[in-house]
Amino acid sequence: xxxxxxxxxxxxxxxxxxxxxxxxxxxxxxxxxxxxxxxxxxxxxxxxxxxxxxxxxxxxxxxxxxxxxxxxxxxxxxxxxxxxxxxxxxxxxxxxxxxxxxxxxxxxxxxxxxxxxxxxxxxxxxxxxxxxxxxxxxxxxxxxxxxxxxxxxxxxxxxxxxxxxxxx
Numbered sequence: 001x002x003x004x005x006x007x008x009x010x011x012x013x014x015x016x017x018x019x020x021x022x023x024x025x026x027x028x029x030x031x032x033x034x035x036x037x038x039x040x041x042x043x044x045x046x047x048x049x050x051x052x053x054x055x056x057x058x059x060x061x062x063x064x065x066x067x068x069x070x071x072x073x074x075x076x077x078x079x080x081x082x083x084x085x086x087x088x089x090x091x092x093x094x095x096x097x098x099x100x101x102x103x104x105x106x107x108x109x110x111x112x113x114x115x116x117x118x119x120x121x122x123x124x125x126x127x128x129x130x131x132x133x134x135x136x137x138x139x140x141x142x143x144x145x146x147x148x149x150x151x152x153x154x155x156x157x158x159x160x161x162x163x164x165x166x167x168x
Contacts, residue, residue: 016103
């Protein structure tokens with residue numbers, strides 16, 4: 001079920017980036033429709049492949065297997081392909097997160113340009129970014145020293161803050 005929802009994340013990116021296209025009225029609908037069609041064909045093919053791999057009698061095992069694609073990769077191709085699939089999933093997760101940050105920044109930029117959100121109070125230099133970086137690092141260190149949070153959580157907070165506050 002998760003694959004059904006996450007499989008179509010990102011097709012709306014063409015609409016946000018539309019003002020950069022030469023002919024947005026023609027190109028953007030084609031990009032969105034083309035992306036949805038290609039993703040649909042791909043996911044139908046992958047589902048069909050998994051159904052064939054498990055067989056009719058293995059439908060229960062398929063439903064219960066949390067790593068169905070890795071299981072089929074190990075069985076029919078080899079462990080190296082299962083590892084490759086895992087690497088692709090990690091890279092794809094990073095790309096999806098990066099796209100989300102980019103689209104959020106692009107949307108906020110457009111809203112700020114159209115004065116739909118309050119103007120920022122930056123000085124035009126990187127002074128604000130440097131102050132935020134210092135604050136972020138001090139906060140991470142104090143959280144680690146106090147022992148209130150695990151280091152992984154602190155690193156996650158630091159990473160998400162840097163994504164939200166990176167200059168440019």
